[in-house]
Amino acid sequence: MTTTGTTANAGASTAPRRVVAGPRGWPFLGSLPRFGKDPLSFFEQLRNRGDLVHWRFGRTTSLFVADPECIGELLAHTEHTFDQPDLGVAFRTLLGNGVVVAKGKDWRRKRSLVQPSVRPSQVRSYAATMAACAVALADSWTEGQRIDVKREMSALTQRIAVRTIFGVDTAADADAIGRAMEVAQHEIGAEFSGIGALLPDWVPTPGRARIKKATAVIDAEVGRIVARHRAGDTDRPDLLSRLLAAQDESGTRLTDREIRDETVTLYIGGHETTSSTLVWAWHLLSANPRVREALTDELDRVLGDRTPGFDDYAQLTYTQAVVKETLRLYPTIWLLTGVAKQGASLGGRTIPPGTRIWTSQWATHRDPRWFRDPHEFRPERWMDGAEEIPEYAWFPFGGGPRACLGTRFALVESALILAALSHHHTLTVHPRTLTPLPGLTLQAAGEVEGTVRRRK
Structure with missing residues (x-):
């Protein structure tokens, strides 16, 4: 499967890139009101x-960055000439100082401890759980049943997350953490794109009170599960057990607080991103019968009557392309931002220290310069030789040294769930027009109803 047809440096010009003026904005607020009203449209503009x-x-x-070559520079030089920005009190309240937020030596240490838990060999061990949970959901569906697609996908990925990350499988664990995470995600998005982004940490707001309450629920659940692991057998295949056993070069293990931060980060990556991707995939498949037919043809050919497993993943090339094209049109992570340090440059132009750098997967993934018919759902563009797509024209999981550690987990999980559910059922989403809601991740606004039909 072709992911890139050219490199980020192909055809690079020796002349510095031109910086153009954006909207003038308001005193004190700048363009925050326009950004907050509709950030996706704002970045496209x-x-x-x-x-x-x-x-x-x-x-x-x-400074907003739209060109893949410059995006590649930004991501490659994070931790060197670009720094992680402070994303606000709501974001820090939920994620603490996990590997997504940490900087410098602290980030390098945490990455080295977390990364072994999500290597391809470990993802293989989680694949059976992913497929089994998806098959159990498919078996519970009945002919003609109307379902809440968001709720069904959220419950499914929650169950997979609590099994693979926490090693537990009770509804109470999934429900308590899931409800709290939903509140936290909403409040992070509301603060980040609203006036709360400009308020000092000490200013109390209703949103900050809600996220603190939600985070307290998450902390209590994670703390209880960690205590259960410490009191029992930690030599188990779940992610939490691997984190508890991990040691750095000095033999030091992660503290309870660090364990909490990393498990919450992994939970968001393993649940929120996949759940949202699947909702958008059903939406797109419902509106494109040709693509749905090509998908089911591949599933029939590769799987026969079998449940999909990790060894099938490499053969399900069209299924992978459906996931990639879904992430192009509706990237779960829709925004990345950094801060220029001394010596920073982009496109041959020096960037003053302190400049906030922004780039948006939503805007770049829909740029007609890099994708033919960019608003069309066309998984074939990801098949070998179909289109030449520059590196970092597609970057739903970021890139460079701080690329998402759970990329492999999310791609395999999305493909196996889509395969398991589509193999024996057709799920039609209606209405077919959904509004994207940018928060911590890109969700579909409102309820998403669907009808299940059993394939013959």
């Missing part, structure tokens, strides 16, 4: 102005 666009987020000098 900036992209249409140029590859490097100057704007203001509040009083912070900001």
